[in-house]
Amino acid sequence: MSSLVESPLQLLCAVEAHAAGIAGRQIRLLARQDVPALARSVEALGRLGAPAGLSVAVGPPRLTTGSARHVLVGDAFSGVFQAAAVRGPSPEHLVVVDDGLATLDLADRLIAGEPLVRLVAPTRPLRHALGSLASRRVRRWAGEGRVTLFTMLPLGSDRRAALERLGVHVVEHSFEWLASRDVPHDDERIDEPTVVVGSGLVADRLVHADQYAAWLRGLAADGPVRYIPHRRHDPLVTAVFEDLPGVQVDSPGAPVEVRLRGLRHGQRVVSLPSTSAVTLTRLLAHRDVPVVAQDVPPSWWTPRAAPALREHLGLAVGLARTAAATRGGADRSWAA
Numbered sequence: 579m580s581s582l583v584e585s586p587l588q589l590l591c592a593v594e595a596h597a598a599g600i601a602g603r604q605i606r607l608l609a610r611q612d613v614p615a616l617a618r619s620v621e622a623l624g625r626l627g628a629p630a631g632l633s634v635a636v637g638p639p640r641l642t643t644g645s646a647r648h649v650l651v652g653d654a655f656s657g658v659f660q661a662a663a664v665r666g667p668s669p670e671h672l673v674v675v676d677d678g679l680a681t682l683d684l685a686d687r688l689i690a691g692e693p694l695v696r697l698v699a700p701t702r703p704l705r706h707a708l709g710s711l712a713s714r715r716v717r718r719w720a721g722e723g724r725v726t727l728f729t730m731l732p733l734g735s736d737r738r739a740a741l742e743r744l745g746v747h748v749v750e751h752s753f754e755w756l757a758s759r760d761v762p763h764d765d766e767r768i769d770e771p772t773v774v775v776g777s778g779l780v781a782d783r784l785v786h787a788d789q790y791a792a793w794l795r796g797l798a799a800d801g802p803v804r805y806i807p808h809r810r811h812d813p814l815v816t817a818v819f820e821d822l823p824g825v826q827v828d829s830p831g832a833p834v835e836v837r838l839r840g841l842r843h844g845q846r847v848v849s850l851p852s853t854s855a856v857t858l859t860r861l862l863a864h865r866d867v868p869v870v871a872q873d874v875p876p877s878w879w880t881p882r883a884a885p886a887l888r889e890h891l892g893l894a895v896g897l898a899r900t901a902a903a904t905r906g907g908a909d910r911s912w913a914a
Contacts, residue, residue: 581641584616590619592607597754605650607634608634609636615830616636622833639656647669652677654677661708664711671725672726688741692713694716717744721745725746726749727741753861756835766840768837768845772800772848773804773846775848775852775854775855776811777808779850785850785879787814790815802826803825805819851893855894855897
């Protein structure tokens with residue numbers, strides 16, 4: 579198995595894919611060494627106890643597509659993956675795991691035959707050409723029955739059917755392996771009735787910091803709040819939150835899916851649009867813990883947030899509500 583994961587979510591989903599038997603019996607995950615949050619996630623995974631047959635190494639990003647029967651990637655927009663896909667031999671089986679909302683963009687670009695280039699990044703001619711070649715190569719592999727998309731996102735019947743017509747095998751999950759792990763110890767337990775999952779929108783200068791702070795202040799007025807900063811957080815804004823009455827601010831660390839898996843009935847999670855709103859809905863449904871994903875009011879956005887980006891980010895709210903409507907359930911055809 580040749581693999582590359584470049585974010586905490588990709589790491590968690592790769593572990594789930596292995597536990598579900600999607601990625602072969604033996605897998606060695608390569609985690610990028612230059613992503614601090616990913617290193618902390620690897621440590622958290624070690625404390626949980628990785629599934630049998632899985633190991634994780636931390637190092638510089640690299641990938642080959644032909645030296646192993648299975649290839650697993652989390653970011654099909656990655657230049658590392660695309661260069662390997664274009665230059666190297668075809669793998670017998672490509673497994674793509676979630677990379678947040680980019681997974682939806684990937685699915686739509688494959689369906690339409692468009693270049694695999696990021697929605698929010700400026701595309702230079704050479705990068706556009708590489709994305710075009712990678713798109714054609716992955717579509718060809720899909721037509722040969724070599725591609726699996728392992729996702730926790732509610733894709734919708736139309737998108738899923740279009741992927742399957744392309745030849746992609748779609749498997750949904752609800753973080754079954756993670757949900758099976760022991761809940762946190764008493765010294766790690768969260769008792770506040772409201773847990774706010776921080777957003778990276780402020781640090782990315784897409785949302786006004788004062789509006790964001792007022793939102794958290796309003797939540798704290800209703801009762802004690804535990805605030806989990808985003809891995810890309812604005813230190814000044816987080817410092818302000820530490821002085822708010824009724825707000826307990828944690829340090830950035832392990833993924834929220836790991837940290838919040840022990841929440842109980844009577845608690846709730848609140849967030850702005852983010853992939854974690856969907857992942858936590860999937861994970862916490864069986865514990866009867868609601869996850870409230872709130873839209874970003876129009877007045878919060880800064881000029882940096884283009885309309886297309888606002889629309890893309892807003893998809894997370896609808897996806898979280900869809901996951902909640904199905905009680906976090908997913909297609910478990912892999913377990914048959």
